[in-house]
Amino acid sequence: MAVIMLNLVLHIRHILLGLPLVTLFMSCAKDTPIPPKFLVALPQAPAHFPPKHYDNPQNTLSLEGIELGRKLFYDKSLSQTGEISCASCHKQKAAFSDPGKAFSNGIYGRKGQRHSPALFNLAWQPRFHWDGGINHIEIQPIAPLQDSSEMGMPLINVVRVVGSDQKYKEAFKKVFDTDTVTDKWILYALAQFTTSMISADAKYDRVIQNKAVFTDSEKRGQQLFKLQCAGCHKPPLFSDFSFRNNGLPIKNEEYGRFIITQDEADKGKFKVPSLRNIQLSPPYMHDGRFESIDEVLDHYIAAQNHHPKADAGLPQNLKLTPNERADLKNFLETLTDESFISNPLFSDPNK
Amino acid sequence: MKTTNLFKAKNHRFTRILATASVALLSITMVACGDDDDNGNITPTPTPEQKGTVTLNYTHVWGNAGSASPELQLNTQLIHPGTKDTITVTKFKYYVSNLRFEKDGGEEWVEPESYRIVDVTDNALVALEIGNVPAGNYSSMSFIVGVDEERNYSGAQDGALSPTNGMFWDWNTGYIFLKVEGESPQHGGFQYHVGGFEGANNAIRTVSVSFSNGLTVGDNTTSNVNMYVNTARVWHGGLKVEDLGTFMMPDPRAVNIADNFQNAFLFDGVN
Known part of the structure; x- marks a missing residue:
């Protein structure tokens, strides 16, 4: 019951945050009922946070872009076996870490070599991975996608899977106005999602x-x-x-x-x-x-x-x-x- | 390493402005550009619409004797001319980026978004087509073997810079500038993945080519620049296969090979 109450409170907060957007929407189509997803606003950083590190003017954040990134993040078909998604080792209930696991399981039950880190406030991070080997958030997903003990899927195959899916194609057309789904657009969409994961309400x-x-x-x-x-x-x-x-x-x-x-x-x-x-x-x-x-x-x-x-x-x-x-x-x-x-x-x- | 497709000095667009703009506008523009000709002379240059194509023909050979050296044959045992190692090359692939064409006097044209991969396969000749080169007479050109520092920091990119081309390290961000793979009977398999854009392991190298008799680019024409690429140069200076082993990240050995390969390009002629 407490959980339900909490969720309700959260929804109300999102509704409040989304008010300007709702107003805009209503002024265009007064008689149309508002679909629930329009009640959500772009995640904002609070005033006490420093400026973000990630800033790519070519990858303008939009709710549709974040939503597309979210679909990719939770999509198991992006792994070699169809069993592992990003979310398999980055679970929301554990702040997108893998609770209780020193090393996470990838395809065929293979174990990774480092502990799956929690994911939030990534837009402020200059480098990624425990060793800082990755210098840009957009290209970070390539490593777990391709790693044979994680998702084991060559990037070119990821492009093939996503690019042959009609729903994805339509979504990419809508978000990026592109007829061809390339790795760049997939990585842009994932970055929209991951840089939106702002945790600033503790x-x-x-x-x-x-x-x-x-x-x-x-x-x-x-x-x-x-x-x-x-x-x-x-x-x-x-x-x-x-x-x-x-x-x-x-x-x-x-x-x-x-x-x-x-x-x-x-x-x-x-x-x-x-x-x-x-x-x-x-x-x-x-x-x-x-x-x-x-x-x-x-x-x-x-x-x-x-x-x-x-x-x-x-x-x-x-x-x-x-x-x-x-x-x-x-x-x-x-x-x-x-x-x-x-x-x-x-x-x-x-x- | 910002690129621009305008001439840095006495550019063509500038000449057009001269022809059409008022004197007042002209003087403002000239002050703004700071490129006034001291003598006040305007050199007649072609209009910016006049553009041609330059084809860069890279013929990959095994040895430093240009046309007298045998062509590189993949998957074939070759004897290194210096070390006498027996080497079978199975892959020879590299980036050519940041092309510039220069005229006498320093005027230059820099190709925008200039990134290409040379992948030697069955054919030892790899031709790169450079479009939209402003017509004129050029005295030299230069290009980077590899990818400039900025683009190694720039996140997701497409075309020749897409990581799907197999010339990118996903765990230690950076492009593989030169990939040479093969085997030798003495040592077994080897993989040289040359890259690195920081500090002592910076393997970015610029190759300059002087056109002894100049290169003329005409309107809507195609000009050829012919070069021999001595692939055996990778093992220059007595470097033996067993000295190098295998490496797949920025490394002093990669720097060594980058230094060697920078001098592998032998200009043959233009036509």
């Missing part, structure tokens, strides 16, 4: 907007966070998107950023992940080695001792009393965005 955001107040414990947790964590997990995105060695012992010759740059100094560095929705997206780290936030905190308490190349910005001599630990976790919980994980704009269109 309690933390509502406190900034003076719509909510922190409890005393959350306030104390925020102070601890500012002191110990915010250097790398920089608000309001809760990452500075740099690559750092956070002191994890290296396992299985997994050298992270070094694999891309071949720079010895980059051995063991990984992208600093955002801590938004962190409660929703365990396990943690690039290999999902920690199952709980407590394990992560335990790691940082001892991190300096683990690795000679650990980042100088790591917490120094971190000690947490049980109360401090509870405060910090309570603050982290204010980064959970329930409206993001139930936003119908991002949900499975096949359901």
Whole structure:
């Protein structure tokens, strides 16, 4: 029941956000009933967010474009076996991560080599993947599409599958005014969807907007966070998107950023992940080695001792009393965005 | 690396403005462009409508002797002229981009959206057709073997730059500028995927070709620029197959090959 209520509230918010659009629509066709999808407005970033990194004037965001990207994101026919979609390893209920899985299953049950990251606020990210190997969001999907342990589908076959589907062809015609579906248009549509996945309605955001107040414990947790964590997990995105060695012992010759740059100094560095929705997206780290936030905190308490190349910005001599630990976790919980994980704009269109 | 299809100096459109615009407009335009001829002389140049085609004929050979070297035959055992390695080439594919044609005095035409793939298959000759070249007399040309830095950062692209052409790394963003694959009896299979646009592993190389007797492009005509491409040059400087192994990302070996291949182009003539 609570869930239904929440959904209702969310829908009402979307209706409110969509008011200008609705007005426009009504002025053109007063007697036509408004189809529900017109009640949704383009996702907007709040005022306390910095400017987006992604800006391609050739790929103008539209509701139809986002919708087309969403269809592609949830489409299993884009995999070699027809069983895996992007959403298979990026589930909305877990802020588009793969809950409980250190490594996700791709085609034929094959396991990936790194933990499936949560997806949100991607329009602000300059580089993608744990090792930062991808330098532009539009081309990021090519890697999981083609990877033999993920979707295993050569991009050219993706173009063939999408381009031979009449519904897709019509949608691409409508969104991009193109008669030919090429990989560029497919990637543009996916980027419209993924850059629209804005998570900015956590309690933390509502406190900034003076719509909510922190409890005393959350306030104390925020102070601890500012002191110990915010250097790398920089608000309001809760990452500075740099690559750092956070002191994890290296396992299985997994050298992270070094694999891309071949720079010895980059051995063991990984992208600093955002801590938004962190409660929703365990396990943690690039290999999902920690199952709980407590394990992560335990790691940082001892991190300096683990690795000679650990980042100088790591917490120094971190000690947490049980109360401090509870405060910090309570603050982290204010980064959970329930409206993001139930936003119908991002949900499975096949359901 | 912004491109423009106008002449940087004394351009054709400019000449037309001279013929049609008022003196006042003319002086403003000239001040704005900053390209005034010191002597006030207007060199007669063809109108911008006059455009021709240039066909670049790349004949891939095995050796540095131009027409005296044998043509590159894929899937055939070849002896390297320098190292004497036995090498069978199965794939030889590269980007030619950012074409420019220059005149004496520095005036140049830069082709917009200039990206093509040369893929040597059964035929050692690969012809690239360059359309809309302004008519005139050119003294040299240049092109990049590979893809300029900017387009390695530009997200989804189509045509020759579509990742479906198999010349793109999906896990470590960047174009493969030159792909040479094959095998040798001593070493087994090899794959050289040459790319990289940053820092010490930057493998972008520009090739310049001087036309000894000039290249004339006429209105609606096709002119040919003939070149020999010495594919054996990949292993120049005593580089043996076993020295190189296989690489599929930016790498000092890729830089080495890019340096070698930059000097593989031998101008033969125009007609």
